[in-house]
Structure formats: C-alpha cells, structure tokens
Amino acid sequence: MNIQIFIPTFNRAEKLKKAILSVLGQTWHSLGVVVLDNHSTDNTEQVVASLMAIDKRISYVRRESNIGMIPNFNSIAEHVSGDYFAVLADDDEYEPCFVETAMDLFAEYKDIGFVACNALTKVNGVFVKSQLDYWHEGYYRANTAVIKCLLGHYPLITNCLFRADLRHDFFFQPELGNTGDGFLLTCLFAKFNAYVTKRVTGHWNNDGENASSLQRFDPILVVNTAISEYSLYSEAARRGEFSPYWLPLVMLKRNLTIMLASDKVGFDYVCIHSQVRTALGRTSLSFLRVLDAIKVVRIFLWTLKIIRQRYTRYISWREKRRARSR
Missing domain, CATH: 3.90.550.10 (Spore Coat Polysaccharide Biosynthesis Protein SpsA; Chain A)
Structure with missing residues (x-):
C-alpha cells in the first residue's frame, strides 16, 4: 500500500x-x-x-x-x-x-x-x-x-x-x-x-x-469564528453532509462563546466590534444580554468542568476494567 x-x-x-x-x-x-x-x-x-x-x-x-x-x-x-x-x-x-x-x-x-x-x-x-x-x-x-x-x-x-x-x-x-x-x-x-x-x-x-x-486570545476573533462555524455547519446540513440534528448544539456553542467573550470585555463591546448583530436577531440578542447580566456562563463553565472531571475518571476506570478482562 x-x-x-x-x-x-x-x-x-x-x-x-x-x-x-x-x-x-x-x-x-x-x-x-x-x-x-x-x-x-x-x-x-x-x-x-x-x-x-x-x-x-x-x-x-x-x-x-x-x-x-x-x-x-x-x-x-x-x-x-x-x-x-x-x-x-x-x-x-x-x-x-x-x-x-x-x-x-x-x-x-x-x-x-x-x-x-x-x-x-x-x-x-x-x-x-x-x-x-x-x-x-x-x-x-x-x-x-x-x-x-x-x-x-x-x-x-x-x-x-x-x-x-x-x-x-x-x-x-x-x-x-x-x-x-x-x-x-x-x-x-x-x-x-x-x-x-x-x-x-x-x-x-x-x-x-x-x-x-502564538495566537493570543482575541474575544472578537473567537466570536466571529464561532459565528462562521455555525454558518458552515448549517451549509453542510443543507448539502446533506451534516445532520441538522446537531445544529442546536452548534448554536449553543456559538451563544456560549458570545457570552464568554462578553464576560471578559463586555456585551456592548462584543456587539459593536463583532458580527453578532448581523448574525443574530433582536430577540436572540436581548435574551443573551439578560443571560450575560446574571453571569450564566460562569455557572455553566463551572458545571462543565465538574462533568468533564467525572467523565474522565469514568473513562479511565472503564479502560482499566477492559484491560483487566483481556
């Protein structure tokens, strides 16, 4: 070969x-x-x-x-x-x-x-x-x-x-x-x-x-990339190359990225300097503004960290169990 x-x-x-x-x-x-x-x-x-x-x-x-x-x-x-x-x-x-x-x-x-x-x-x-x-x-x-x-x-x-x-x-x-x-x-x-x-x-x-x-964290670049990613997945779904079933998760990722960036530099700053206003409707923007005000993203990231830690332990335990059974 x-x-x-x-x-x-x-x-x-x-x-x-x-x-x-x-x-x-x-x-x-x-x-x-x-x-x-x-x-x-x-x-x-x-x-x-x-x-x-x-x-x-x-x-x-x-x-x-x-x-x-x-x-x-x-x-x-x-x-x-x-x-x-x-x-x-x-x-x-x-x-x-x-x-x-x-x-x-x-x-x-x-x-x-x-x-x-x-x-x-x-x-x-x-x-x-x-x-x-x-x-x-x-x-x-x-x-x-x-x-x-x-x-x-x-x-x-x-x-x-x-x-x-x-x-x-x-x-x-x-x-x-x-x-x-x-x-x-x-x-x-x-x-x-x-x-x-x-x-x-x-x-x-x-x-x-x-x-x-070498690429430093740039909140605006990160947001614009998440917006582009959602658009690309949507196009792939229309072509039949990606299941539309996953698009809500991609949208959630996009919105969490927007809130993460907003938590660092401010929601208004993100709206002014990124593609958020052209990519999201007024209702979605208003909803994200409310979530940003109550800092939902911090709670989410803390919860996600705990879930990842426990899942990693579970994977490790399962792999060790499989190895012992061979």
Missing part, C-alpha cells in the same frame, strides 16, 4: 528534520514524505536536500511565494496520489508505530474511512494530557462521534491516517483559521465510519511556538 505523509512547513528547518525522521523511522516502510515548503527563508531547502540524498522516499515542493498557512495545508488534496495519506505538523513527531497501527486497523475494518490514533500533548518536554481522554477505544459508525467533536474533544488531525478517497473532503475552512481542523474532523466523523485507538503513536509540542499558542 502506498502511503503519503504530508508535512507543510515554513521556517522551521531543525524541527522539520525531526518530523521527517520520525516518518522515515516508521516500522511500515512503504511510504513517502512530501514536504510542502511555504517559501521558507531559512535553511529548510538545504536540510531537506541532505535528507533526500539519504532516503529517496522524500519529495519536496517549494512555493514560489508564501501563499499562507491554510492554503498550503489545503494543497495536500491535489498532491494525494497514494492509497492513504496523513498530515504531520512540522514541529510534531510520530512514534515508529503510527502507520503500522493504523494499517492494521484498516485491514481489520474494511469500511472505515480513517483511523484516529492517540497523540499526547507535550509542554516544555513534559507529557500533560491526551485529546482522547474523553474517548472509548473502538469502531465508530458515521455520525456517532459527532457530539464528542462538537464538545471540543476531537482527535489530533496529525495522528489520523485517511483513505485517499477522503482527499476531496480534506479542506480547512480559511475563515476558521487555526480551529479549522476541528470542523474538518467533525464533518469527517459525520460522513464516514472510523476507528479510534488509544495507542500512543505520536505527540504534539505545545511549547508556545506553534500557530495556536
């Missing part, structure tokens, strides 16, 4: 080298690495060239100019020529077992569109958590895992292996910026059967230098 691992990159030569070597070190050898260089101005080209001289499985695409991070990621679809593909951030790394773990599951479950593996979050060299802490390992039919994704617990997209047929759905919405992977994975879980394994096959570095960490 021909597998392609795409690594979009910009000015991270040394981290890129580690990412490439983690792919070349896979126990599954029938694969290729495709570096998508967004016109780096450091020594990225030289680093890749030195690795290409050693291993012919590496190919290199250099942009004539910087086209932006999202377009660079979205170009992956046009380069897919293998049977399976994955995307790896240039500052993250795989464990040697990533591809083999996913391919074993593809062999066992013929109808799945992708495999989501476990990747730990590393902060300053210390592993702190996993995005799959809220998941049970197993097979998920299309549309059965959407609620987990909508609650923000989607797997890391860099540790997912996709069938080539999914390349047409592999698109990061520009208006969602760095949160586009959540929307993408939610839509994929809505349309395709998948398998989620809790075997650790990699990690991502939240060391303050990745795109998400």
Whole structure:
C-alpha cells in the first residue's frame, strides 16, 4: 500500500528534520514524505536536500511565494496520489508505530474511512494530557462521534491516517483559521465510519511556538469564528453532509462563546466590534444580554468542568476494567 505523509512547513528547518525522521523511522516502510515548503527563508531547502540524498522516499515542493498557512495545508488534496495519506505538523513527531497501527486497523475494518490514533500533548518536554481522554477505544459508525467533536474533544488531525478517497473532503475552512481542523474532523466523523485507538503513536509540542499558542486570545476573533462555524455547519446540513440534528448544539456553542467573550470585555463591546448583530436577531440578542447580566456562563463553565472531571475518571476506570478482562 502506498502511503503519503504530508508535512507543510515554513521556517522551521531543525524541527522539520525531526518530523521527517520520525516518518522515515516508521516500522511500515512503504511510504513517502512530501514536504510542502511555504517559501521558507531559512535553511529548510538545504536540510531537506541532505535528507533526500539519504532516503529517496522524500519529495519536496517549494512555493514560489508564501501563499499562507491554510492554503498550503489545503494543497495536500491535489498532491494525494497514494492509497492513504496523513498530515504531520512540522514541529510534531510520530512514534515508529503510527502507520503500522493504523494499517492494521484498516485491514481489520474494511469500511472505515480513517483511523484516529492517540497523540499526547507535550509542554516544555513534559507529557500533560491526551485529546482522547474523553474517548472509548473502538469502531465508530458515521455520525456517532459527532457530539464528542462538537464538545471540543476531537482527535489530533496529525495522528489520523485517511483513505485517499477522503482527499476531496480534506479542506480547512480559511475563515476558521487555526480551529479549522476541528470542523474538518467533525464533518469527517459525520460522513464516514472510523476507528479510534488509544495507542500512543505520536505527540504534539505545545511549547508556545506553534500557530495556536502564538495566537493570543482575541474575544472578537473567537466570536466571529464561532459565528462562521455555525454558518458552515448549517451549509453542510443543507448539502446533506451534516445532520441538522446537531445544529442546536452548534448554536449553543456559538451563544456560549458570545457570552464568554462578553464576560471578559463586555456585551456592548462584543456587539459593536463583532458580527453578532448581523448574525443574530433582536430577540436572540436581548435574551443573551439578560443571560450575560446574571453571569450564566460562569455557572455553566463551572458545571462543565465538574462533568468533564467525572467523565474522565469514568473513562479511565472503564479502560482499566477492559484491560483487566483481556
């Protein structure tokens, strides 16, 4: 089976080298690495060239100019020529077992569109958590895992292996910026059967230098993103690619985001500087204003924190019980 691992990159030569070597070190050898260089101005080209001289499985695409991070990621679809593909951030790394773990599951479950593996979050060299802490390992039919994704617990997209047929759905919405992977994975879980394994096959570095960490919390940007996200899910529902059943939950997320931002900078400030007034009707705005005045969002966040803590304990207990019964 021909597998392609795409690594979009910009000015991270040394981290890129580690990412490439983690792919070349896979126990599954029938694969290729495709570096998508967004016109780096450091020594990225030289680093890749030195690795290409050693291993012919590496190919290199250099942009004539910087086209932006999202377009660079979205170009992956046009380069897919293998049977399976994955995307790896240039500052993250795989464990040697990533591809083999996913391919074993593809062999066992013929109808799945992708495999989501476990990747730990590393902060300053210390592993702190996993995005799959809220998941049970197993097979998920299309549309059965959407609620987990909508609650923000989607797997890391860099540790997912996709069938080539999914390349047409592999698109990061520009208006969602760095949160586009959540929307993408939610839509994929809505349309395709998948398998989620809790075997650790990699990690991502939240060391303050990745795109998400460098972007400071901007209440207006967060609100506008939530509004765009609801609009995109509504469009997907109209196309039959997303169940309308989930839209009330997406609306709740949007409204909670508005109240969270309002709690930090004021409701009037949010209304003046964001897209809230054009996206919501007068009645909805009045209702949210009342909820903001009584600080409902603080009660909700406290309750949600308690529920997450207890659910995480339950998942851990269940996984240990399953392990003992094997």
